[in-house]
Every structure is written in C-alpha cells, then in structure tokens.
Amino acid sequence: MSSTPETEHDVVAIGCGPFNLGLAALADGVDDLDLVVFEQRPELRWHPGVMFDDAQLQVSFLADLVTLVEPTHPLSFLAYLRDMDRMYPFYVRERFHPTRREYEDYLRWAASRLDTVRFGHRVRSVSWDSGGQRFLVEVERAGSGTRTTSARNLVLGIGTEPALPEALGELPADRVLHTADYLDRSAEVAGAGQVTVVGSGQSGAEVALDLLRRNRAGGPAVNWLTRTESFAPLDYTKLVLEMTTPAYVDYFHGLPAPTRDELVARQWRHYKGISADTLEEIHDELYRRELDDGPAPVRLRCGVAVEGSTVDDGTGEVVLTCHQRDTGIRFEHRTDLVVAATGYRQRVPRFLDPLERLVRRDERGRYRVRRDHSVELDPTVSGRLFVSNADLHSHGVAAPDLGIGAYRNATVLNAVAGREVFRLPKNTAFTSFTTPAREG
Numbered sequence: 001m002s003s004t005p006e007t008e009h010d011v012v013a014i015g016c017g018p019f020n021l022g023l024a025a026l027a028d029g030v031d032d033l034d035l036v037v038f039e040q041r042p043e044l045r046w047h048p049g050v051m052f053d054d055a056q057l058q059v060s061f062l063a064d065l066v067t068l069v070e071p072t073h074p075l076s077f078l079a080y081l082r083d084m085d086r087m088y089p090f091y092v093r094e095r096f097h098p099t100r101r102e103y104e105d106y107l108r109w110a111a112s113r114l115d116t117v118r119f120g121h122r123v124r125s126v127s128w129d130s131g132g133q134r135f136l137v138e139v140e141r142a143g144s145g146t147r148t149t150s151a152r153n154l155v156l157g158i159g160t161e162p163a164l165p166e167a168l169g170e171l172p173a174d175r176v177l178h179t180a181d182y183l184d185r186s187a188e189v190a191g192a193g194q195v196t197v198v199g200s201g202q203s204g205a206e207v208a209l210d211l212l213r214r215n216r217a218g219g220p221a222v223n224w225l226t227r228t229e230s231f232a233p234l235d236y237t238k239l240v241l242e243m244t245t246p247a248y249v250d251y252f253h254g255l256p257a258p259t260r261d262e263l264v265a266r267q268w269r270h271y272k273g274i275s276a277d278t279l280e281e282i283h284d285e286l287y288r289r290e291l292d293d294g295p296a297p298v299r300l301r302c303g304v305a306v307e308g309s310t311v312d313d314g315t316g317e318v319v320l321t322c323h324q325r326d327t328g329i330r331f332e333h334r335t336d337l338v339v340a341a342t343g344y345r346q347r348v349p350r351f352l353d354p355l356e357r358l359v360r361r362d363e364r365g366r367y368r369v370r371r372d373h374s375v376e377l378d379p380t381v382s383g384r385l386f387v388s389n390a391d392l393h394s395h396g397v398a399a400p401d402l403g404i405g406a407y408r409n410a411t412v413l414n415a416v417a418g419r420e421v422f423r424l425p426k427n428t429a430f431t432s433f434t435t436p437a438r439e440g
Helices: 018-027 077-084 087-093 100-112 183-191 201-216 238-244 246-253 257-266 276-293 350-358 402-417
Strands: 007-014 035-039 117-119 121-129 134-141 145-156 160-162 176-178 194-198 221-226 298-302 304-311 318-324 330-335 337-340 344-346 384-387
Touching: 007 018, 007 134, 018 035, 018 100, 018 402, 035 121, 077 087, 077 100, 121 145, 121 350, 183 201, 183 337, 194 201, 194 318, 194 330, 201 221, 201 276, 201 298, 201 337, 221 304, 221 330, 238 246, 246 402, 318 337, 384 402
Parallel strands: 007 035, 007 145, 035 117, 145 384, 176 337, 194 221, 194 337, 221 298
Antiparallel strands: 121 134, 134 145, 160 344, 304 318, 318 330
16 A cells, blocks of 8 residues: 555544534534545445335434534534425424435435545555554545545444354255345345244334235235244333443443453343334234234244255255254244344454454453544554444444444544544433442
8 A cells, every 4th residue: 555645634524424424514613634544435325125105214314424412503403404405394293213215315415515534545555654653544436546535544334244143054055045135135025935034123123014914915924033032122211221321331341351341241131122113013913904904914922043954955944943942842944035133243354454453352352442432552553443333242232223323423533633623522321330330
C-alpha cells in the first residue's frame, strides 16, 4: 500500500448499518471533526430477507440514530416524520414502535442527507503507518480504481453474517436457506411441498408466521423445530430492559471475562427471544385455521436439537437427524426445504489482516475492548480502532440493541475529540447493579 494518502480524515468508519450511520449523523454537527463512512454496497438495505410488510421494530422510535443523546438533532426520527408530513398520522397511530419498513426508510432518508457517507466504496486493506502515525486505508470504488486515505481513528461497523451450523452445513444450497435470504428466495419456498424452520428467535418466528399464512392459501406444509425448551418470548419487561442501558454496560464491562461469558449465555432471552405480539399472531393463525379448516399440516416442536442432515437419494427429501433433549430420544424428520433461523456471527474482515499482529485478543480470539469501545492495540500504535456491535462479550446484551447506538457513538466521538462534545446521560437505570461501597 502506498504510504502517501490522497485524503486524510480524523475518523474513517467502515460499514454503513444503523450504528455507523448514527455515528455519521452525530459527527455531522461537530465542525472540527472530519469523518467519512465507506460502505461497499451501492445503497442502504436493512435486513431485506425478513422485511415483511407488517413487521414491527422491537424498540421505540426513540432508539433512532441520535435522539437518546441529542433529541433536537435534525436527523431524528421525529424530524423524518415532519419531513415526510406523517407527524400527525404517527401521533394518531399511538404506537411507539415503527414498522421495520418505515425504520429502513428513515435510515435511507438520513443517509441521503449526509455527504460523509460513501456507498459503493469497498475497503480492500487497512495498515498502520508507524512513520506517519496513522492508519492507511485502501479503498476501491467501482469504475474509479483504488485510492488511499488515512485516519488516526477507525470505527469498524461491518455487522454480522448469517451463521449456518455444522449440522446443516452439508446440505446442497438449493435445500437450505438462512432467514436472512428468506424473501429473496420466496419462489423456492413456494415451490416446496414441506418447509421446516430450524431455530427460533424473532426472525424464525416471523418466517414461521409467514409460512403458516402461505399454507392457509395453499402453500407448503410447515414444521418448526427449536432446541430451546420453549418458543421463548423476548424478555423486554421494564426492569429487565434496564440491562440494555449504559448503567448496566458500565457494570458488565468491569466484571471478569468468565463471568461476562456466563452472563451472556444466561441472558439470551434479552436479545434472542420472540416478541410476545408475534407469538400471539402465530397462535391466532393456528386457531383460526383449525376453526375454519380443521387441523393444519403443521408441526411445532421445541426442545429438539438437529444433529445432522442429508438428502435421501431415493426420495430426494432432506433428512434431519433430531434429538429430543428432554427424553434423549433420537428420530428422523423429513422435509423438502430447510429455513435456518440459526443466528449470526461476527464477520472476519480480511482487510484488517495487515493489522492482525497489532491487535490484542482474549483467550477465545475476540477483541479486547475497552469501555470506550476501542480495541486494545500494540503500544506502538497511537491511533485507535473502535468497534460497533462487535462487543457483546465485553459490553453485554446492550451491544446489538438499537437503543445503545447513539450513546456508544457519542462515547466514541468524545474519545476521538478528547473532550465532551456530547453530554452523556448519567441517570439511565433505577436498578443498582453494583454492590454498595465499603464503609470505613
């Protein structure tokens, strides 16, 4: 890589999902901070594979790009509603949770107003220039070749990628799809005689509901298998929700790593459960179907782990080897198509390979992340690498929650500026997570 950059910035942010878009929005109001966001996709798309028409956001509209830190910011959700002339319809609607489709439209609206967001720009590599004490970022733009820019600070916000478990990994690509691709492969779903959803969570439940509606209209038979002991609801009760606040993040980050890992494993229902509304819709759909048409060709099974899969050469069916966890009984399940609601994993960015020897990781290979969301680097590196939504292990269940985005971004920008550009809220929870200070 050339050591002579063509442009220089205070911050280069890589990836443009809601979190880095929010970073750009907050930085847009800081005159002495030069930030740019590079996104390889040609436009902003947010979970297109499960963008059902009636899907609701699971958090309040206040969890937008800026409001929980800067409520009067011109790129707030309320400013979007005003610009779209939908303020009164939204008010009369009396729902704090927008639809997912509306939230994506809001994100696109905000991105269109930021000249610091560059779509169609692919970061090819990042290295550290020890002489110039800066990161060198090689960026490729379609049709314009490759250029090099530099920055003292990087923010990594490339998000996660669909995870397919080993038990399903040997199936042919035309027999298995991830929920992330569900709507994009709608024709294959419609053409199957029987579809099985493996895994749960919100996306799995929404796919199951869509399949039930398709089935009632003559679509494929539906099966839903999950290894959890129940089709568990998202625990979003008020005091539990305080575990997604900065107060809990402060407490969680100060715990020993083994304790943090144990807590994250126990707290999965705080961010991997199913909304109560979706569960009610599924039950209502089943009830209406039975009332009108008799028992539906539907099988829902919880406490079932899928341990292997293959395709029967004789029948062409997918054969899943299943284990009923309570009884220990193993059985085969046959289907035509598998939809994997099996979650996501952190992306492994190859463009950071030149920095690998300078990055500090824990015993499980994860970034060592400080409270301000910067990764521990070799002492010879004076620049900082921040991560966005790659810190579940260090900052707890708030990490993927949209409600922490503005706070995290303000924390990053304060750290970059070396001063309190944004006043961070201090009263964020009624719960006292820490033990009382010792007296005497």
